[in-house]
Amino acid sequence: MSLPSIKLNDTHDPELRSWVESANADGCPFPIQNLPYGVFRRAGGEERFRAGVAIGDQILDLQAAWAAGAFSGFDESARKAAHAACEGATLNALMALDAAAWSALRAALSHALRTGSAHQRELAACLVPQAAAEHAIPAHVGDYTDFYTSIHHATTIGKLFRPDNPLLPNYKWVPIGYHGRASSLGVSGQQFRRPVGQTKAPDAETPTFGPCKRLDYELEVGIFIGAGNALGEPVAMDDAEGKVFGLCLLNDWSARDVQAWEYQPLGPFLSKSFASTISPWIVTLEALAPYRCAWTRAPGDPQPLPYLDSPTLRETGAIDLQLEVLIQTRAMREAGQAPQRLSLSNFRDSYWSVSQLVAHHTVNGCNLRPGDFLGSGTQSGPRPEEAGSLLELSGGGKQAVTLAGGEKRTFVEDGDTIILRAAARRDGLPVIGFGEAAGTVLPARSLP
Amino acid sequence: MSLPSIKLNDTHDPELRSWVESANADGCPFPIQNLPYGVFRRAGGEERFRAGVAIGDQILDLQAAWAAGAFSGFDESARKAAHAACEGATLNALMALDAAAWSALRAALSHALRTGSAHQRELAACLVPQAAAEHAIPAHVGDYTDFYTSIHHATTIGKLFRPDNPLLPNYKWVPIGYHGRASSLGVSGQQFRRPVGQTKAPDAETPTFGPCKRLDYELEVGIFIGAGNALGEPVAMDDAEGKVFGLCLLNDWSARDVQAWEYQPLGPFLSKSFASTISPWIVTLEALAPYRCAWTRAPGDPQPLPYLDSPTLRETGAIDLQLEVLIQTRAMREAGQAPQRLSLSNFRDSYWSVSQLVAHHTVNGCNLRPGDFLGSGTQSGPRPEEAGSLLELSGGGKQAVTLAGGEKRTFVEDGDTIILRAAARRDGLPVIGFGEAAGTVLPARSLP
Numbered sequence: 044m045s046l047p048s049i050k051l052n053d054t055h056d057p058e059l060r061s062w063v064e065s066a067n068a069d070g071c072p073f074p075i076q077n078l079p080y081g082v083f084r085r086a087g088g089e090e091r092f093r094a095g096v097a098i099g100d101q102i103l104d105l106q107a108a109w110a111a112g113a114f115s116g117f118d119e120s121a122r123k124a125a126h127a128a129c130e131g132a133t134l135n136a137l138m139a140l141d142a143a144a145w146s147a148l149r150a151a152l153s154h155a156l157r158t159g160s161a162h163q164r165e166l167a168a169c170l171v172p173q174a175a176a177e178h179a180i181p182a183h184v185g186d187y188t189d190f191y192t193s194i195h196h197a198t199t200i201g202k203l204f205r206p207d208n209p210l211l212p213n214y215k216w217v218p219i220g221y222h223g224r225a226s227s228l229g230v231s232g233q234q235f236r237r238p239v240g241q242t243k244a245p246d247a248e249t250p251t252f253g254p255c256k257r258l259d260y261e262l263e264v265g266i267f268i269g270a271g272n273a274l275g276e277p278v279a280m281d282d283a284e285g286k287v288f289g290l291c292l293l294n295d296w297s298a299r300d301v302q303a304w305e306y307q308p309l310g311p312f313l314s315k316s317f318a319s320t321i322s323p324w325i326v327t328l329e330a331l332a333p334y335r336c337a338w339t340r341a342p343g344d345p346q347p348l349p350y351l352d353s354p355t356l357r358e359t360g361a362i363d364l365q366l367e368v369l370i371q372t373r374a375m376r377e378a379g380q381a382p383q384r385l386s387l388s389n390f391r392d393s394y395w396s397v398s399q400l401v402a403h404h405t406v407n408g409c410n411l412r413p414g415d416f417l418g419s420g421t422q423s424g425p426r427p428e429e430a431g432s433l434l435e436l437s438g439g440g441k442q443a444v445t446l447a448g449g450e451k452r453t454f455v456e457d458g459d460t461i462i463l464r465a466a467a468r469r470d471g472l473p474v475i476g477f478g479e480a481a482g483t484v485l486p487a488r489s490l491p
Numbered sequence: 492m493s494l495p496s497i498k499l500n501d502t503h504d505p506e507l508r509s510w511v512e513s514a515n516a517d518g519c520p521f522p523i524q525n526l527p528y529g530v531f532r533r534a535g536g537e538e539r540f541r542a543g544v545a546i547g548d549q550i551l552d553l554q555a556a557w558a559a560g561a562f563s564g565f566d567e568s569a570r571k572a573a574h575a576a577c578e579g580a581t582l583n584a585l586m587a588l589d590a591a592a593w594s595a596l597r598a599a600l601s602h603a604l605r606t607g608s609a610h611q612r613e614l615a616a617c618l619v620p621q622a623a624a625e626h627a628i629p630a631h632v633g634d635y636t637d638f639y640t641s642i643h644h645a646t647t648i649g650k651l652f653r654p655d656n657p658l659l660p661n662y663k664w665v666p667i668g669y670h671g672r673a674s675s676l677g678v679s680g681q682q683f684r685r686p687v688g689q690t691k692a693p694d695a696e697t698p699t700f701g702p703c704k705r706l707d708y709e710l711e712v713g714i715f716i717g718a719g720n721a722l723g724e725p726v727a728m729d730d731a732e733g734k735v736f737g738l739c740l741l742n743d744w745s746a747r748d749v750q751a752w753e754y755q756p757l758g759p760f761l762s763k764s765f766a767s768t769i770s771p772w773i774v775t776l777e778a779l780a781p782y783r784c785a786w787t788r789a790p791g792d793p794q795p796l797p798y799l800d801s802p803t804l805r806e807t808g809a810i811d812l813q814l815e816v817l818i819q820t821r822a823m824r825e826a827g828q829a830p831q832r833l834s835l836s837n838f839r840d841s842y843w844s845v846s847q848l849v850a851h852h853t854v855n856g857c858n859l860r861p862g863d864f865l866g867s868g869t870q871s872g873p874r875p876e877e878a879g880s881l882l883e884l885s886g887g888g889k890q891a892v893t894l895a896g897g898e899k900r901t902f903v904e905d906g907d908t909i910i911l912r913a914a915a916r917r918d919g920l921p922v923i924g925f926g927e928a929a930g931t932v933l934p935a936r937s938l939p
Contacts, residue, residue, distance in 0.1 A: 186674050191757060211755050216698050217689055221757040222670035222764070226634050226858045227722055236723050238855035241665055241796065250664050252796050274675055274766075275684050275936070298855070307659050309639060309669040310758020316670070316857040318722075348689065348700050407686035407746070408936075409764040410674045488723070488856075 049332055049359050052146075054078075054153040057472050061156045062163045063170070065099030072466065072476020073097040078152050079289070079324035079477070080134055086177040092132045097324050097478070098156055100173050105129040107169035113162035114151035121147060134181045134288075134325070138269045139413035142285045145269070149329055178230045178323035181291075182267060182414035187223040188404060189263075189295060189315070189418040194394040196423035196431060203439040215345055218395040218403045223295070223418065224316035231480045235296075235318035237457060237487040242300040250304060254487035257299035257440060258455040262368050262431030262463055264390050265293035265321050266397055266417040274410040280353040283401035286411065289325035290397075292366075292463040292480040293418050296320070299434055299454070319418075320482035322463065328397075330475055334467035335359040336391050350406055351399045360396035364467050365389055366422050368431065372450055373458030382462050383447050388424035388431055390465075457486045497807050500594075502526075502601040503781050505920050509604045510611045511618070513547030520914065520924020521545040526600050527737070527772035527925070528582055534625040540580045545772050545926070546604055548621050553577040555617035561610035562599035569595060582629045582736075582773070586717045587861035590733045593717070597777055626678045626771035629739075630715060630862035635671040636852060637711075637743060637763070637866040642842040644871035644879060651887040663793055666843040666851045671743070671866065672764035679928045683744075683766035685905060685935040690748040698752060702935035705747035705888060706903040710816050710879030710911055712838050713741035713769050714845055714865040722858040728801040731849035734859065737773040738845075740814075740911040740928040741866050744768070747882055747902070767866075768930035770911070776845075778923055782915035783807040784839050798854055799847045808844035812915050813837055814870050816879065820898055821906030830910050831895050836872040836879055838913075905934045 053059075054076065060067050061075040073079065079097050084090040095102040108114065109126045117125060125148050128136040137145075155162050191197055194214065201209030213219065229235070237258060243250040269288035272278050278286055295315060302314030338360045346352060353360070366389060369382035395403075400417055421431040430436045433454055436444050443451035455461065465477035501507075502524065508515050509523040521527065527545050532538040543550040556562065557574045565573060573596050576584040585593075603610050639645055642662065649657030661667065677683070685706060691698040717736035720726050726734055743763060750762030786808045794800060801808070814837060817830035843851075848865055869879040878884045881902055884892050891899035903909065913925035 186672055188760075189757075213691075213698075213752055213755065216691075217753050219753070219757055220760050222672055222760065224634055224670055224857060226860055226863070227856075229722075236856055239725075240855050243661075243664075249793070250661075250796070252798060274677075277687075277936075301855070304661055305665050305667070306756075306758075307661065308754075308758070309637075309667055310754075310756070312636075312668050312670065313851070313855040313857065317855045345697070348698070350700060403761070407688050407749070407761040407765045408675075408684055409672060409761065412674055415674070488725075 049335055051332055054149055055333055060158045061098060062158050062160060063099040063101055063156060065101065070474050071099055072474060072478060073099055074473040075153060075156055076473045077326060077330050077475045078149055079326045079330070080137070080181065081323040081325065082133060082179050082181050083171065083176040085171060085175055092179045094129045094134055094137065096152055097173065101170040102173055102176055103156070103166065104169045104171055108166055111162070111165035111169060113155045113166050115154065116151050117147055133183050133414070135183050135414040138182060138267060138288045141270055145288065145327060146329060149327065180228055180230050180321065181323065181325055184225045184228055184414055184416045185412045187225040187228060187416045188220050189223040189420060190218055190220040190395065190400055191420040192218065192393040192395040193420055193423045193431070195392065195425050196421040196435065199423060199430060199435045216348065218399055221310045223319070227316050228319050228321060230321060230323050233318060233320045234483045234485055236485045238298050238301065238317040239487050239490065240298065240301040240313050241304055243304045253490065255298040255301055258484060259297045259299050259433045260368065260455060260461045261295040261297055261421040262366055262388065263293040263295050263421060264419040265291040266400065266419065267291065267325050268411045268415040268417070269413060271411040271413055271415065272405050275408040277408060278401050278405045280351065280356060280398050280402045283398035284328055286401055287328055287397055289327040291325050292322040292465055292477050294320040294461060294463050294480050294482055295418055296482065318482065320480050322478045322480040324478045326475060326477055331362055331467055333472055334363045334469055334475065336361045336363045338396055339392055339394060347399065351402055353398065356396065356398050360398055361391045361393065362467070363389065363391045363469065364465055367464040369462040369464065370446065371460045371462065372446065374448060374450060380448065385444065386428060386430055386436065388422050388429040390422055392424050393419060393422060455484055457484055459484050497780055497783055499780055502597055508606045509546060510606050510608060511547040511549055511604060513549065518922050519547055520922060520926060521547055522921040523601060523604050524921045525774060525778050525923045526597055527774045527778065528585070528629065529771040529773065530581060530627050530629050531619065531624040533619060533623055540627045542577045542582055542585065544600055545621065549618040550621055550624055551604070551614065552617045552619055556614055559610070559613035559617060561603045561614050563602065564599050565595055581631050581862070583631050583862040586630060586715060586736045589718050593736065593775060594777060597775065628676055628678050628769065629771065629773055632673040632676055632862055632864045633860045635673040635676065635864045636668050637671040637868060638666055638668040638843065638848055639868040640666065640841040640843040641868055641871045643840065643873050644869040644883065647871060647878060647883045664796065666847055668852070669758045671767070675764050676767050676769060678769060678771050681766060681768045681930045682933055684933045686746050686749065686765040687935050687938065688746065688749040688761050689752055691752045701938065703746040703749055706932060707745045707747050707881045708816065708903060708909045709743040709745055709869040710814055710836065711741040711743050711869060712867040713739040714848065714867065715739065715773050716859045716863040716865070717861060719859040719861055719863065720853050723856040725856060726849050726853045728799065728804060728846050728850045731846035732776055734849055735776055735845055737775040738779070739773050740770040740913055740925050742768040742909060742911050742928050742930055743866055744930065766930065768928050770926045770928040772926045774923060774925055779810055779915055781920055782811045782917055782923065784809045784811045786844055787840055787842060795847065799850055801846065804844065804846050808846055809839045809841065811837065811839045811917065812913055815912040817910040817912070818894065819908045819910065820894065822898060823896060828896065833892065834876060834878055834884065836870050836877040838870055840872050841867060841870060903932055905932055907932055
């Protein structure tokens with residue numbers, strides 16, 4: 044583990060404990076080894092959104108913590124820059140710093156929140172219970188790019204359309220991606236109306252207009268870009284992770300019937316631009332360093348072209364991160380039933396790694412800016428039950444999934460809440476959780 | 492002409508003259524009937540960018556003009572809002588106002604710049620020569636969407652790939668569009684390195700990596716969104732133009748060989764995200780009102796679905812706007828030769844109108860924000876010489892275009908400058924010009 048982002052330091056020590064007691068509970072998603080960033084305010088109030096760090100069941104208010112003088116370990120200019128970067132209503136300024144600055148702030152947070160911290164008393168006054176908070180999108184997203192990195196997803200979807208030739212010839216060479224819609228990104232808790240649009244049945248002469256009948260979720264990992272690169276200056280593989288601020292969860296809701304009719308020849312458009320739900324917390328790559336693993340390549344797969352290759356990253360380019368989808372239907376909610384799991388997969392099965400996405404995205408000179416957002420594409424595993432969308436789980440809508448209460452789903456129905464969760468786990472190490480990306484579908488607008 | 496945007500008023504009077512004498516010259520692109528908006532500063536200085544209006548060969552500094560008290564015709568709250576909206580380094584705040592506010596500001600500008608204006612003396616001090624100014628992108632672009640509205644372009648491109656079936660079945664029903672890249676938008680004068688990327692020859696087993704060999708331009712009209720709409724609230728056809736602040740020119744540079752290898756199944760990505768060049772001036776829909784004309788539909792074409800239809804707009808939905816592409820090669824520049832025309836087409840030949848793009852884009856609930864940007868797609872006319880790209884003019888790269896000096900082009904070469912121009916013309920009316928969108932290709936970066 045020779046790359047900066049893979050080095051371990053004392054913030055990763057599994058024995059560390061926090062004076063925030065809830066952070067030490069077994070399986071708590073936000074132990075002191077995690078320290079993810081988000082923006083928050085007390086729910087229902089008039090406060091402005093501000094930067095915070097999740098610790099146990101609390102949020103440390105970063106502006107208040109800086110004001111309390113609780114952070115040490117910076118030289119004077121670095122302290123000023125880090126302090127200023129935490130003052131906004133978004134994390135863009137913090138993202139615009141570099142990996143060394145992010146690491147210094149993480150170290151300061153870790154020391155301040157440890158048992159025995161000299162600043163416990165002041166910092167205790169800077170905590171807000173997560174249960175009392177609401178969140179916003181943590182950054183202004185300049186551009187949102189969605190990739191297609193799961194070869195299992197691409198193969199299963201391809202089989203639905205081309206049984207004999209499921210995977211297109213470019214897949215193992217090009218990290219396929221397309222531009223997404225930034226304006227309709229929302230944070231966990233997002234509710235949105237079922238989209239309306241044009242669809243055409245395969246046997247129909249002409250299209251019809253109405254509510255989407257094949258509404259789906261997509262289980263994705265979201266990637267927030269940090270400092271980025273100038274237009275015309277590609278990012279090399281071994282520099283790529285230094286451009287990544289951290290990861291979150293993303294549900295890239297999809298109107299499959301709209302998509303099928305609109306997507307030739309320029310790709311998905313209205314089928315994806317009505318809502319995309321992200322989790323409020325951004326888990327840094329540094330927090331995920333102990334959970335790195337080798338790239339997935341099968342025997343016979345081509346080696347990546349040199350601009351997408353790195354001997355070091357072949358061994359550490361992937362992240363062992365469990366990804367889970369759950370559903371809570373309206374009936375389940377009304378009966379007080381907990382959400383039910385639909386699938387479990389793992390980000391380590393992604394064919395293309397985070398570094399490869401950054402290197403590919405910029406190889407033509409395209410500039411990434413602080414706060415730009417990448418989606419990994421739907422993360423499906425090699426087994427059918429590991430599929431990250433209902434389209435896959437239901438075999439293209441042909442075999443309904445039966446839920447515990449007897450309800451059936453081929454696609455998402457009005458009133459359904461879809462919840463994404465993620466956790467990095469390794470024996471002897473704490474769980475690094477992501478919180479949730481939950482979104483609920485409301486009925487379509489009544490048509491004129 | 493019963494829609495607000497099609498009503499004429501005294502700002503359209505062809506007899507109007509300005510005390511800025513250059514605005515009255517025959518064929519001047521910026522007569523007093525035009526009044527396009529941009530952001531500018533004196534070239535080479537340290538000034539910040541600010542809002543301006545082109546008049547003749549001058550720019551009226553809007554902040555200075557407000558400070559000089561030169562605008563009348565507002566009630567007090569509208570005056571405050573309009574004044575505040577002109578104070579930023581971008582036009583987003585002005586765009587966020589509504590069509591009535593834009594119209595009031597246009598009327599005030601028209602009165603202030605007319606011969607006989609009581610404010611001539613103060614305003615003369617607020618002029619900056621265009622030749623002494625430099626420009627920036629006039630708005631922060633939240634999202635950039637590129638459409639595909641020219642049926643002639645779509646048919647010609649389709650023929651290159653599918654001679655027997657050039658136009659896909661969705662074309663006459665769906666205004667095809669996709670998300671573009673906002674970060675690489677640049678203003679006229681943009682210079683960029685030839686992009687590098689993966690390509691695969693049709694007969695090759697594996698892809699290769701290197702500079703793009705089929706670099707092309709695309710002649711497009713750009714559309715800046717004004718007030719926009721809330722997520723989940725579609726914009727109806729007859730409200731759509733009230734959401735549009737104005738039009739400019741757009742060269743959506745394209746790496747055709749990269750595009751061919753990468754675009755299945757999710758559409759163009761790196762082939763379009765290295766540079767897109769726009770003109771600095773935004774011409775308002777109100778300035779273009781006298782140049783409206785009927786939609787283009789051929790006998791047998793389906794009528795648009797109701798959400799894309801409007802009886803009024805059938806007669807006035809299109810804009811009679813000449814579009815021109817010119818080239819100046821390095822050799823031409825060094826020999827002091829003027830740019831040479833490559834093609835001339837007209838925006839009135841677009842199959843889908845501006846209103847239809849806005850209505851379609853929002854029908855699924857997608858929100859448009861002030862400053863969001865739409866591209867029309869390449870505007871090719873019905874005749875081969877009216878093609879808006881070299882890919883079309885050269886028959887897919889097979890028949891080189893011969894330039895006046897004997898040089899030949901199948902695609903754009905290093906050192907070439909491509910210049911887009913536009914003008915609305917009608918007998919008895921002044922010319923409404925757009926200025927230029929010029930961009931120059933530099934050699935690719937040397938590869939490691």
